[in-house]
Structure formats: C-alpha cells, structure tokens
Amino acid sequence: xxxxxxxxxxxxxxxxxxxxxxxxxxxxxxxxxxxxxxxxxxxxxxxxxxxxxxxxxxxxxxxxxxxxxxxxxxxxxxxxxxxx
Numbered sequence: 001x002x003x004x005x006x007x008x009x010x011x012x013x014x015x016x017x018x019x020x021x022x023x024x025x026x027x028x029x030x031x032x033x034x035x036x037x038x039x040x041x042x043x044x045x046x047x048x049x050x051x052x053x054x055x056x057x058x059x060x061x062x063x064x065x066x067x068x069x070x071x072x073x074x075x076x077x078x079x080x081x082x083x084x
Contacts, residue, residue: 001028001029001030001031002028002029002030002031002065002066002067002068003026003027003028003067003068004026004027004029004065004067004068004069004070004071005023005024005025005026005027005069005070005071006019006024006025006026006038006071006073007019007021007025007070007071007072007073008072009021009072009073009074010075010077011048011075012044012048012049012073012074012075015042015043015044016042024070029041029065031066031067032064032065032066033064034061034062034063034064034065035052035054035060035061035063035065035071035073036061038065038071039061039073044073046061048075048076049073050074050075050077051072051074052071052073052074053071053072053074054069054070054071055070056070
C-alpha cells in the first residue's frame, strides 16, 4: 500500500466531505492504481472532472499513481463576463 495526497475542488468536494482543502486528504492506495481507478474508488464520475494534476503536472486518466504523489482534481469551470 502507498499513500497519496488528494485534493478536489468546487462541486467535487461533495464526494469527499471530510476533505481539508489546506492539507488535502491522505489516501491509501494500491501501487499502480490509475487516476480513473481513484475516481471510481470515491464515486466521482469522470464527466464531472476536467483538469487532473499530479505533482504539479497535467495528467491523464490512465496515469498510474505512486507513493507520495500529490493529486488535484478540478471540475469544468465557467464564468466571467463578456464585453462587446
């Protein structure tokens, strides 16, 4: 077993209610688990995710995780204003 630091943002927090945004959540994982498998473990639908970051670098769903990785998951974002 390995341990990662997981952070999720915005509406994704509902899937991990005890998440501390300052420190993240320490999660025990099996070595070699993919981000997709991690999402499944927490019941986070893939369609609700947009940006995946591992150790500060953009990642894909099939990226394998290892001990000590820092994982951040963001939903699609929208907003702002448009001036014409």
